[in-house]
Amino acid sequence: MTQTVSDTVPLIDLARARGGEQDRRQLARQIDDANSHVGFLAVVNHGVSAQLLDDMYAVTAEFFDCAESVKLAVRGEPDTSRGYMPPKSRALARTRGKVTPADLVEFFSIGLPDVPAGDPWFVEARRRGHFRDNIWPSVNGFRGVWERYYDEMAALAFDMMRLFALALGLDEHWFDNKVDKPISNLFANHYPPLEHPPEPGQLRIGEHTDYGSLTLLYQRDAVGGLEVRLDDVWVPVAPIADSFVVNIGDLMARWTNDRWTSTLHRVQNPTLTGPASRRLSLPFFCQPNYDSVIETVPTCVSAGTPSKYPTTTSGQNVTDKTRASFGVRT
Numbered sequence: 001m002t003q004t005v006s007d008t009v010p011l012i013d014l015a016r017a018r019g020g021e022q023d024r025r026q027l028a029r030q031i032d033d034a035n036s037h038v039g040f041l042a043v044v045n046h047g048v049s050a051q052l053l054d055d056m057y058a059v060t061a062e063f064f065d066c067a068e069s070v071k072l073a074v075r076g077e078p079d080t081s082r083g084y085m086p087p088k089s090r091a092l093a094r095t096r097g098k099v100t101p102a103d104l105v106e107f108f109s110i111g112l113p114d115v116p117a118g119d120p121w122f123v124e125a126r127r128r129g130h131f132r133d134n135i136w137p138s139v140n141g142f143r144g145v146w147e148r149y150y151d152e153m154a155a156l157a158f159d160m161m162r163l164f165a166l167a168l169g170l171d172e173h174w175f176d177n178k179v180d181k182p183i184s185n186l187f188a189n190h191y192p193p194l195e196h197p198p199e200p201g202q203l204r205i206g207e208h209t210d211y212g213s214l215t216l217l218y219q220r221d222a223v224g225g226l227e228v229r230l231d232d233v234w235v236p237v238a239p240i241a242d243s244f245v246v247n248i249g250d251l252m253a254r255w256t257n258d259r260w261t262s263t264l265h266r267v268q269n270p271t272l273t274g275p276a277s278r279r280l281s282l283p284f285f286c287q288p289n290y291d292s293v294i295e296t297v298p299t300c301v302s303a304g305t306p307s308k309y310p311t312t313t314s315g316q317n318v319t320d321k322t323r324a325s326f327g328v329r330t
Contacts (some may be wrong), residue, residue, distance in 0.1 A: 002074040008235050009245070010034040017163060028166035032260075035167065039263030040228055040247045042240055043160075046150050050242070053218065056149050057114070059142045061280060063108060064190040066139070071106075074135045079094070079322045081109045081185040083135035087192060093206030095321050096264075101202035104194070104269070109187040110134045112154075113147040121181065130290045130315060131185045150186045153284035155215055157184065160214055160246060168256065169299040178292040179213065183315065184285060191225070191267070191279040198269055205267035206280070210249035212314070212319040213285040217245040219281040223272065226281075229264035236268075251288070251317055254309050257300040290315030 012030055018021040034041040043139035063071070076083030088102035115131045116122050125131050135145045158179060165174040191204045204225055219226065219239045226245070228233040237245060270277045288294075292314045296307040 007319040008040075008230065009038060009237055010041045011240070011243070012041050012043045012246075013045050014043050014047070014159075014163055017159070024163070024166060024172075028163055031163055032167040033231045035164075035248055035252075035256075035260040037060070038228070038230065039058065039253075039261040039262075040237065040245060040265075042243045042245050044240075044243045046156055046244055048156065048244075052145070052149060053220075054154065055141075056218075056282060057220070057280065058140055059145050060108070060190075062138050063139045063142060064188075064192075064279060064280070066137070070137065073135045074108075076109070076135055079319075080129075080132050081111065081187075081322065084108050084137075091206055092208035095208050095211075098206070100206050101199040103206055104198060104202060104204045105267070106190050106192065108137075108190075109185050110146060110150060111183065111185050113150055125181075125183070125290050125315075126318065128290060128315060129319065146186070146190050149282075150284075152288075153186060154182070155183075156244070157214060157216060157284065157286040164214070164252070167195075168259075168297055170297060174255075174297070175213075175288075178314075179286065180287045181289045181316065183287045183290050184212075185287070186284050187282070189267075189279075189281045189283060191223075191277075193275050194270065194273050194277045195281060197304070201268075203266055204269055207266040208262050208266055209262040210247060210285060211251065211318050212249040213255070213283050214286045215245075215247050215249060216284040216286070217247070217281060218283075219245065219279075223270050223277060223279040224271060225279060226266040227266055227268050229266075234268070235241045249285075249296055250321070251314060254312075254317075255294055255297055255300075257296045257308055259300045271284045287318050 018028045071084045074083045085107040087106045091100050091102045093100040161175040161179050162172045165172045224238055226237045228237055248260050250262045253260055295311045301307050307320055
């Protein structure tokens with residue numbers, strides 16, 4: 001029987017993914033069930049070292065504790081997912097067409113650390129606005145830790161996509177050539193201590209669905225705040241030790257013809273105030289290769305179940321969604 005977090009989000013043990021074929025297929029069935037009914041799951045025994053996670057939290061907290069001038073020195077351009085973004089830069093509910101006050105969160109983000117120079121595929125991708133240069137703060141050790149962590153997340157996301165393929169009744173390598181050069185982004189979400197009452201309707205992060213194929217979220221703070229919308233009720237997803245929360249995004253729902261659900265979620269304001277209300281989380285957004293054509297996978301379409309969506313690409317999807325969150329007109 002699948003264990004659950006808060007009786008809502010299934011807990012998946014990835015140690016079984018390193019077992020035999022029967023173990024992997026049983027795990028795939030659990031993943032299919034979770035993605036079909038909840039859109040969220042949590043994974044343990046993921047292989048990411050506790051030391052690396054500690055190092056990520058340490059250097060990232062040090063950066064957000066820097067003076068505003070230090071952070072603004074590495075501020076990125078709007079909608080590029082690079083560098084620092086101050087509080088109230090985005091309102092993710094806008095991607096749902098809702099007009100709300102800006103979110104009470106500041107960000108730092110990077111993309112692929114090493115972009116091959118001169119490779120024609122990457123040159124074209126950069127021309128289209130992907131694989132932008134990363135912007136690095138001067139915090140000691142920051143870049144090395146973030147690059148190592150990005151590589152770990154990219155590898156874990158690739159492994160999860162293989163399990164997703166099995167869960168969909170596909171060959172486990174079906175997604176390989178669609179996510180081998182992904183336009184994925186690694187973020188740190190820092191929720192500063194609440195010192196003033198939020199505006200009406202203002203949250204730490206407004207309700208939204210994620211954009212891509214899957215998200216890997218590491219959260220360890222007791223403050224919590226992540227909530228998912230299930231059966232018209234907001235349900236908290238409490239942190240669980242040594243786990244990653246995994247949720248699918250709009251692109252994966254579209255890829256599966258809504259067999260899997262991209263679940264609405266948000267980060268609620270804490271009941272605490274002052275320093276104790278600070279929160280830090282680390283989401284990795286897996287976005288397939290910019291030119292991956294997104295059309296219904298073969299096992300999710302039939303004569304009786306035609307495709308619901310027109311064909312798009314991974315790059316166009318993420319560009320449109322990101323611009324909407326910043327209020328940029330397309």
